[in-house]
Amino acid sequence: MIGTIVNTAAILAGSGIGACVRKGLGERYQDALYNAMGLAACGLGANAIVQNMPKSSFPVLFIISLAAGSFLGTMADLMGRFERLTKRFSKGNLGQGLSTAILLFCIGTLSILGPMESALRGNNTYLFTNATLDFVTSLVLASTYGIGIALSAAVLFLWQGSIYLFSGALSQFLTEELLTEISLVGGFLIFSSGLSILKIKDCKSLNMLPALFIPVLWFLLKP
Known part of the structure; x- marks a missing residue:
């Protein structure tokens, strides 16, 4: 699990450095970072959509996934519960930043295939690459939302650790x-998170999280 440990440590390090940088930034510069993070999330989400949509074998599945997932997530009020939980530990909109971080760190081919490659072949290349990307992302997110972004490291460790154990x-x-369908839906979630950060549309991305499990259910049930 050395790759997952390195990936987790990279997020913790990036979050610590970003939080230190944030203390010296004025409101004007923090607003500029919000805009940059929003645009980056939109770009990463759009890239995932463009890459995976042509490869999808079930063109309507992502629509059904987003609709059903949003309905279930809204019914469970995932975003509201998450925001109330994060407000106990921090002021401001940490919930929005943390949900974006979790989506960016966990929903991607490197973060899913990486632990499997590590467990089955002893190859940590994917996870080391992912660690580099997550270090930079966590640094920017923490410089925008604060040290609370470090909590996403625990989520990533549990996520990748579970995949490693059951690889x-x-x-x-x-x-x-299946990975194509999950990545496609994940791209829409990351894009929607970017729209929320930019205050274009509050999509409540965390309420849409169950959408990621609809393709899994479909592949389990299909003949």
Whole structure:
């Protein structure tokens, strides 16, 4: 699990450095970072959509996933619960930043295939690459939202650790087709998170999180 440990440490380090930088920034510069982070999230989300949509074998599945997932997440009020929880530990809109961080760090091919490659082949290349990207991202996010972004490191460790432990069983199920559908839906979630940061539209991205499990359910049930 050395790759996952390095990835987690990279997020903690980036969050610590970013939080220190944030203390010296005025409101005008913090606003500029909000805009930069929003645009970056939109760009990363759009890139995931453009890359995976042509490869999708089920063109309507992402629509069903987003609709059903949003309905279930809104019913459970995931965003509201998450925001109330984060407000106990920090002032401001940490919930928005933390939800964006979790989506960026956990929903991606490197973060899913990386632990499997590490467990099955001893290859940590994916995770080391992911660690570099997450270090930079966590630094920018923490310089915008504060040290609370470091909490996403715990989520990433549990996420990648679970995949690592169950990689033998998951390798038979996580086909390229399924990863394409998950990445496509994930791209929309990251893009919606960017729109929320830019205050264009509050999509309540965390309420849409169950959408990621609809493709998994579809692949389990389809003949």
